[in-house]
Structures are given as structure tokens and as C-alpha cells.
Amino acid sequence: xxxxxxxxxxxxxxxxxxxxxxxxxxxxxxxxxxxxxxxxxxxxxxxxxxxxxxxxxxxxxxxxxxxxxxxxxxxxxxxxxxxxxxxxxxxxxxxxxxxxxxxxxxxxxxxxxxxxxxxxxxxxxxxxxxxxxxxxxxxxxxxxxxxxxxxxxxxxxxxxxxxxxxxxxxxxxxxxxxxxxxxxxxxxxxxxxxxxxxxxxxxxxxxxxxxxxxxxxxxxxxxxxxxxxxxxxxxxxxxxxxxxxxxxxxxxxxxxxxxxxxxxxxxxxxxxxxxxx
Numbered sequence: 034x035x036x037x038x039x040x041x042x043x044x045x046x047x048x049x050x051x052x053x054x055x056x057x058x059x060x061x062x063x064x065x066x067x068x069x070x071x072x073x074x075x076x077x078x079x080x081x082x083x084x085x086x087x088x089x090x091x092x093x094x095x096x097x098x099x100x101x102x103x104x105x106x107x108x109x110x111x112x113x114x115x116x117x118x119x120x121x122x123x124x125x126x127x128x129x130x131x132x133x134x135x136x137x138x139x140x141x142x143x144x145x146x147x148x149x150x151x152x153x154x155x156x157x158x159x160x161x162x163x164x165x166x167x168x169x170x171x172x173x174x175x176x177x178x179x180x181x182x183x184x185x186x187x188x189x190x191x192x193x194x195x196x197x198x199x200x201x202x203x204x205x206x207x208x209x210x211x212x213x214x215x216x217x218x219x220x221x222x223x224x225x226x227x228x229x230x231x232x233x234x235x236x237x238x239x240x241x242x243x244x245x246x247x248x249x250x251x252x253x254x255x256x257x258x259x260x261x262x263x264x265x266x267x268x269x270x271x272x273x274x275x276x277x278x279x280x281x282x283x284x285x286x287x288x289x290x291x292x293x294x295x296x297x298x299x300x301x302x303x304x305x306x307x308x309x310x
Contacts, residue, residue, distance in 0.1 A: 057087035061117025070110040073122045083145030086118040093133040100135035101193045103204040118142035157207040157237040170215035181220035184229045185213035188240035192254035201254030207240035228285035239271035241305035
């Protein structure tokens, strides 16, 4: 079964660039550019069993651009990998306000074993398939009767800040919320997992379709209201597509239909391959 969520972030129309500051206590061998770096939000408070590498800070840098939450986090991840860190815990976060159009973020870097154990959100990747370890939530059979598993995923966009010299981009991600996704212990088998993976893949299809539509219409940060309308229309398409998938497969019980849908999703992903990043 699938539950999809939407999220949109809105920034002010003037922009500033971030001042990035790093304080490194201990440096380890740099990680590959595609190595997993887990980011824990301000609200996440797990017991972190690891080595503290150093501190990160992104603050207001003046009237430039590239200081959205997404862009700051990507910068943090790059710095962490160079320092050998694979987990970032945000300790303070100020959203855009009358004092600044930037997301201002403070964080601590760690080196931990099995970073994926700390994940609260998984970004869709063709190289990363779901495992049952990713379903960390508690089953809710009252709200979702006759459900073996539930994948809580969605896609959203965030506009980068912009100024009179440069309009900002629109960043799109498809993610899964691990603590809102769950499975009944008795349902942990490869077949059910395949059904849930397809739900996540469908989310990615429509995130790619959103990128395609934004690009074809040359939508930028300054076009936020138009972009929001496009997003809501495509999100509704995604919701209906997910429902058809569950209805047609009887939530995965019809195996021959399940295989048909797996082929459909594979074709759709390939069709929008140029928009996967």
C-alpha cells in the first residue's frame, strides 16, 4: 500500500548567498562523491554512537543566491565527505524571515558505523533499492486495515533564492519517510517488498515528470505561483496513478497483474530518464 505526501518550500523573492564555515576536529580519509551521508533534521534526536568530526555553519552571505535549504544541505554533504564524515545532525535552523532570505543552518558532523541505520528519509536512487530495514514505523492496522505494508513517500520542490542579477532554480526530490513506513512482521517477504518498491518508483516517475514540465516551461524561482499550480496538478496525477496500481494489483495480491505493473513502471522510468537528476 502507498501513502504519498507533498511538500513545497517558499522563499522570499530577494536572495543571499551562504557563508560556509567549517571547524574540523578530526579528519579521516575522504569518502567517495556518491557515498551516503545521512542528514538528521532539528527535530530528530537519536542517540548517535560515533566520532564527532567537526561543526558546519551556513549563514547569510549577502545579496547573491544559492542559499536554499536544499543547496546548503548539498554543500554540507560535500564538506562532510571530504572530511570523512557520513552523518550530519542539524543543531539550529533559521528559515527565511524579514532579516534574511537565506536558510541559516548550524550542524555537527559525525563518522558512524552503518549510517543507513540513522536514516529518517531516503532519497530515491536507481542504485538503492528498499529493504525491510527501511520500514521503521509502527504498523497502524486500525487506520489501514487489510494492509500488509505501507510506503510513505512523496515528492516536492523548493525554489532557490534569486536576485535582480540571477533567477534561482527549482529543486525537486522524491523521498521516502522511514518512520512513517511500516510492514507487518508476518508480511516480510520479497514479493511484498517488490510491491512497495514499485510505489516508490512511481513517486520518482512523477518527480521526473515535474522536472520535465518545469524545464519545458522555463519555470524559475520567480515563477513560484505558476510552479505551484503545475506541481499540484502532477501530484494529483501521481496520487491517482498510485491508487490504480493498488486497485489493479489488489495491493499486490494479483501476481500476474503485479508483473504487468512492474513492466509499466520500468518503461515510464526509462521514458523520463533524462530528468532523473
